[in-house]
Amino acid sequence: MPSSSSPRQDPYSTKPSRHSPGLEEYTPAGTLDPRSYEVFLGHERIEELERLAAPLRGFRWVHINSAFDGGGVAEMLRSLVPLSRALGLDTRWYRIDGGEEFFSVTKRFHNTLQGLSQPLTEQDLFRGYLDTIEENAARAGRIRADLFVVHDPQPCALVNSGVLEGNILWRCHIDTSTPDPIVWRFLLPYINQTSGAIFTLPRFVGGGIHVPLYQVAPCIDPLAVKNQTCTETEAAGRLEGLFRRDGIDPRRPILAAVSRYDPHKNQATILEAFHLLKKTVSSGPKPYLVFLGNTASDDPEGGAMLERLREQAGGDPDVRFWVNVEDNDRVVGALMRLARGFVHISTKEGFGLVVSEALWQGTPVIGSNAGGIGSQVLDGRTGYLVNPMDVETIADRMRRILERPEEARRLGLQGREHVRANFLLPELLRRHLLLLRYYTGVDASPPAFRLNGKTHSEVIHEHYSRRLFEPGAALPAGEGLAAAP
Ligand code: UDP
Numbered sequence: 001m002p003s004s005s006s007p008r009q010d011p012y013s014t015k016p017s018r019h020s021p022g023l024e025e026y027t028p029a030g031t032l033d034p035r036s037y038e039v040f041l042g043h044e045r046i047e048e049l050e051r052l053a054a055p056l057r058g059f060r061w062v063h064i065n066s067a068f069d070g071g072g073v074a075e076m077l078r079s080l081v082p083l084s085r086a087l088g089l090d091t092r093w094y095r096i097d098g099g100e101e102f103f104s105v106t107k108r109f110h111n112t113l114q115g116l117s118q119p120l121t122e123q124d125l126f127r128g129y130l131d132t133i134e135e136n137a138a139r140a141g142r143i144r145a146d147l148f149v150v151h152d153p154q155p156c157a158l159v160n161s162g163v164l165e166g167n168i169l170w171r172c173h174i175d176t177s178t179p180d181p182i183v184w185r186f187l188l189p190y191i192n193q194t195s196g197a198i199f200t201l202p203r204f205v206g207g208g209i210h211v212p213l214y215q216v217a218p219c220i221d222p223l224a225v226k227n228q229t230c231t232e233t234e235a236a237g238r239l240e241g242l243f244r245r246d247g248i249d250p251r252r253p254i255l256a257a258v259s260r261y262d263p264h265k266n267q268a269t270i271l272e273a274f275h276l277l278k279k280t281v282s283s284g285p286k287p288y289l290v291f292l293g294n295t296a297s298d299d300p301e302g303g304a305m306l307e308r309l310r311e312q313a314g315g316d317p318d319v320r321f322w323v324n325v326e327d328n329d330r331v332v333g334a335l336m337r338l339a340r341g342f343v344h345i346s347t348k349e350g351f352g353l354v355v356s357e358a359l360w361q362g363t364p365v366i367g368s369n370a371g372g373i374g375s376q377v378l379d380g381r382t383g384y385l386v387n388p389m390d391v392e393t394i395a396d397r398m399r400r401i402l403e404r405p406e407e408a409r410r411l412g413l414q415g416r417e418h419v420r421a422n423f424l425l426p427e428l429l430r431r432h433l434l435l436l437r438y439y440t441g442v443d444a445s446p447p448a449f450r451l452n453g454k455t456h457s458e459v460i461h462e463h464y465s466r467r468l469f470e471p472g473a474a475l476p477a478g479e480g481l482a483a484a485p
Contacts, residue, residue, distance in 0.1 A: 023094040023140045026068050031086035032079065032223065037426050040222050049087060049426055052433040055442045057088035060166075061432075062145040064094045066106065066154035070294050071260060072218060072353040073151050073173055079221035079425050080432070087429075089436075092145070096155040102132040104300050109153040109187070112180035113206075114264060114348040125186060130157060137161035146440050149198070149432075156190045167195040167439040173218070173350040175371045176206035184208070195439060200351050200372050202451050212458070213451040214435065217372065218351040219428035220360060220419065226329040227360055230337060238327075238334035246320050252285045253402055256339035258292045258332055258358075261305035264348040266368070266388050267291060271312055271319065273343075273394035278318065280399065287402055292322045292335055336361040340408060341401035345388040346370050356423045359383070359415030364408050366397045376423065382415035 038046050061084060065073050077093055084091045098106070105128035108118045137158060145166040150159055152173055159168050170191050176184065176199075188208050191197060196212040199205050205213060220227055230238075236250050243250055255274065259265045274289040281287070293306065306323065313319045325331045336342060342358035342365045351372035358365050359382055367377030368388035379385035384397040401408045434447035454462075 023064065023136055023143070024068075024097055025092060025094050027092065028078070028082040028085070030082060032083040032221075033086055034083060034426070036223055037424070040420055040424055041426055045426060045430075049430055049433065052430065052437065053084075053087035053089065056146075056433065056436050056440070058090055059146040059436065059440060060090040060092065060144065061436060062092045062094065062143060062148045062164075062166075063151065064096060064148065064155045064158065064164075065151035066096050066098065066103070068093075068095055070299065072351065075224075075353055076218055076221075076425075076428065079224055080428060083221075083425060083429055084432070087433075094143070096133075096136050096158065098132045098136075098154070100300060101128045103154075105129045106154040107299055107301055109183055110174060111263065112183045113153065113176050113187075114174055115178045115180070116263065117180070120180075120183060133157040133161065137163045147436050150194070153187060156187055159190050160193050168193075169214075169435065169439075170194045170197045171216075172197060172199050172204065175201075175204040175348055175350060177204055179206050196435075198435075199451070201375070204350075204371070205451070210455055210457075212446065212455055214431075214447065215449045215451055216428065216431045217375065217423060218353055218356075219423045219425050220353055220356045221425040222360065222420075223425075224329065226333040226336075227357060228333060229361065230334070232338060235334040235337040238330050239338065242322060242325065242331065248288060248290075248320065249285075253287045253340045254290055254335070254338060255287055255341050255343055255398055255401075256290050256292065256335050256358075256363075257343045258335065258354045259344065259346075260299055261293050261302040261309065262299065263301070263305065264346050266345050266347050267293075267305075267309055268312055269345060269389060269391060269394065270343050271309065273391045273398060274319065275316070276391055276395040277398045280395070281402070284402065286318060287340070287398075288318050288320060290320045290322060290335060290339070292325065292332065294324050294328065332357070333361065336363055339363050340405070341366060341398060342383075343394070343398070344368070344373060345386060345394060346373065347388045349373050352376070356419045359412070360419045362409075362412040362416050364401055364411035364415060366394060366401070376415075376418070378414075378418065381411065382418050383411055 034046050034049055063077055067074050081091045081093050105124045108120050112118050140163050143164055148164050148166055148168040149171050150156060150168055151171045156170060184206055192210050194211055196214060197209055198214045198216050200217055202215060257270050310321060336358045342363045344352055344355050344365060345368040346352060347370055349371035355365050355367055355373055355376040359376060365377050365383035367373040367383055367385055369385050370388055374385060377383040377385050386393050386397060431449060437443040438446050
């Protein structure tokens with residue numbers, strides 16, 4: 001099996017390898033050796049990846065999203081791309097090129113698809129969104145691939161542009177179960193133009209999709225800098241500069257929250273619960289609440305949200321906001337490692353990679369029962385599950401973590417094991433390899449994580465391919481449209 005082809009280069013670096021005028025292409029500098037994951041998952045699971053990938057050598061697999069940095073999708077692609085390349089696939093990663101107006105519209109898509117009510121005008125849809133898609137398409141020329149994975153709403157309409165030649169899957173990372181009907185109906189024709197759609201959970205699937213559906217959970221890369229494990233002392237060492245800058249006493253306990261500044265991330269309620277906690281903590285050293293957040297290039301709302309939070313904190317010396325920190329990944333990992341508890345109480349969440357990242361560091365998580373958080377935070381086993389707006393319970397669970405260190409340690413250890421078994425990168429790759437095999441005809445049957453039965457076009461396609469051999473054969477009875485799960 002090929003190992004790293006250029007071991008001195010950082011496979012995670014996303015420096016542009018080539019600028020095509022429309023879609024921008026970034027290629028990782030190196031590859032990630034699949035065998036390095038055996039230490040976490042054992043020999044058999046890695047061997048299975050090699051076996052699945054063997055007939056796919058040289059096949060082109062293309063990802064298209066909207067940002068190379070910031071947010072969970074970029075985080076996963078930074079690892080998935082070099083790992084799959086090490087297995088012989090010709091994997092590429094493109095980013096759609098958009099301006100402020102485009103990202104302001106797509107951020108509203110993101111919010112309204114997850115149930116928020118925000119204005120979107122005809123001009124937003126046609127000028128703000130479709131014009132940018134068309135410009136990207138016109139400049140990109142044609143891109144051929146054995147399988148495209150188009151991530152989230154931002155590049156969604158590209159599927160209909162005639163630029164992408166090959167099977168296309170739409171990868172939806174968010175919960176579209178109760179979408180704004182206008183935005184959803186605007187996007188549906190594009191989604192239904194694809195060869196399939198991937199969702200994190202079956203219940204996230206919005207109505208009206210008539211293509212094959214698959215379930216794939218996001219995963220974290222245990223070899224990525226932020227997920228490498230270290231001792232508490234090492235973690236404190238990595239944070240020393242920030243502690244000194246902010247006058248933080250490293251002997252006091254820390255509660256941490258890491259995410260973009262976004263209305264669904266619900267940081268305001270974390271702050272409220274922390275203030276309630278401070279009123280009731282009677283013994284022991286006073287805790288800090290550290291928010292760590294970055295601003296993603298496709299997320300124009302972040303700055304304003306951060307300002308509102310700062311105002312809400314009212315200069316509380318126990319609350320800190322770390323924004324776009326230097327050496328981000330080492331700081332993220334160290335903060336999660338050192339924190340006594342991690343808080344992630346989104347009101348809507350696709351998956352919440354940060355939850356797995358914190359659990360992987362052995363830190364218990366207070367998580368909301370929203371979206372994919374519940375599959376990571378098992379109440380009383382890997383942390384505590386709460387209602388995202390229940391300030392009193394959130395404050396109570398914060399107190400519990402601080403006052404019962406043994407219980408917190410047990411939850412953290414169980415959390416790490418839960419992530420190891422379910423949410424590490426090789427599993428994400430395994431599912432995609434199965435999709436690649438199916439869509440390139442290596443496997444005749446769809447993978448076991450297919451969520452729906454045969455779709456209309458599959459039934460028709462099968463019928464006519466059968467007729468090539470049996471002229472006049474009737475359309476099979478009982479096979480019809482598959483309902484979304
Ligand atoms: N992240 C980071 N620095 C920050 C804030 C977030 O590196 O200041 C990372 C975080 O560690 C995680 C990703 O960004 O890997 C966020 O993914 P998640 O699925 O939690 O949320 P999303 O932003 O995709 O909604």
